[in-house]
Amino acid sequence: MGYFPFFVDVENQNCLVVGGGVVALRKIEKLLPFNPNITVVSPKVHKEILSIKNINIIKRKFDFNDLKEKSFVITATDDKVLNKEIYNSCKENNIPVNTVDDKDNCSFIFPALARNNGVTVAISTSGKSPIYAKYLRKKIESLIQDSESIVDNLSKYREKIKNEISLEENRKVAFEKLLEYSLSNESITDDLVDKIIKDLSV
Ligand SMILES: C[C@@]1(CC(=O)O)c2cc3[nH]c(cc4nc(cc5[nH]c(cc(n2)[C@H]1CCC(=O)O)[C@@](C)(CC(=O)O)[C@@H]5CCC(=O)O)C(CC(=O)O)=C4CCC(=O)O)c(CCC(=O)O)c3CC(=O)O
């Protein structure tokens, strides 16, 4: 299996979730901040899924026509045979599919996600140990706790530096300097940035 961690834009993409249990709920919660159009098809639907706004819920068994016009599919039923059939049909129709009960039959897998202010760290064990991915996620969450102010500081002057320092290698030096200031909690002022730009402009 060669799972490359692309960061894919799923906004407004049609996502089908087959099954409405606790695992489906976890996958849906993970996707929600990225704004896909989610449809759930399942005879039984977890009450927390029912309470989510802006998703379509179809309370019945899966039908293969449900796959039409879907950009990606998560098959999360407790029926192994059905999950495999859905996987096969998605593969035939070139629809990316995540099969929650079978790590070897997924065209994409969910990582454990640590997120803070647009900084996203995705952890995968290539399906070997999700619980270890979860453990690492918790550690990384504390590591990126401060990323809010750091990213804000660095992004504030990014365009200015890109526009005003013409040499790429010098732009990199400028960003490295600003990063050092941010990590040592020193405040970054317009004057400081102007001085860095002046020193590195040719
Ligand atoms: C392949 C993958 C496919 C996919 O689901 O995308 C997959 C497959 C399977 N998971 C199983 C079990 C568990 N999964 C979790 C938890 C998570 N599972 C997630 C992802 C993935 N799980 C993908 C690979 C990720 C990677 O590469 O590491 C996480 C990271 C992301 C998420 O779910 O959003 C999320 C943690 C999120 C967080 O907390 O940050 C726990 C722990 C818990 O529930 O507390 C358990 C029980 C303990 C254990 O088994 O380790 C089983 C056996 C089911 C059975 O026994 O019947 C299968 C099927 C199989 O192994 O074939």
Ligand SMILES: NC(=O)C1=CN([C@@H]2O[C@H](COP(=O)(O)OP(=O)(O)OC[C@H]3O[C@@H](n4cnc5c(N)ncnc54)[C@H](O)[C@@H]3O)[C@@H](O)[C@H]2O)C=CC1
């Ligand atoms: N990938 C992961 O992270 C994990 C995967 N699993 C696997 O996930 C599977 C599902 O687990 P849970 O959500 O706990 O089960 P669950 O029993 O809570 O939910 C199963 C859901 O499937 C639905 N369903 C059954 N037949 C259906 C059909 N014909 N059409 C549409 N929906 C149908 C049911 O209505 C129910 O909502 C299990 O088989 C387990 O092996 C379990 C833990 C973690």
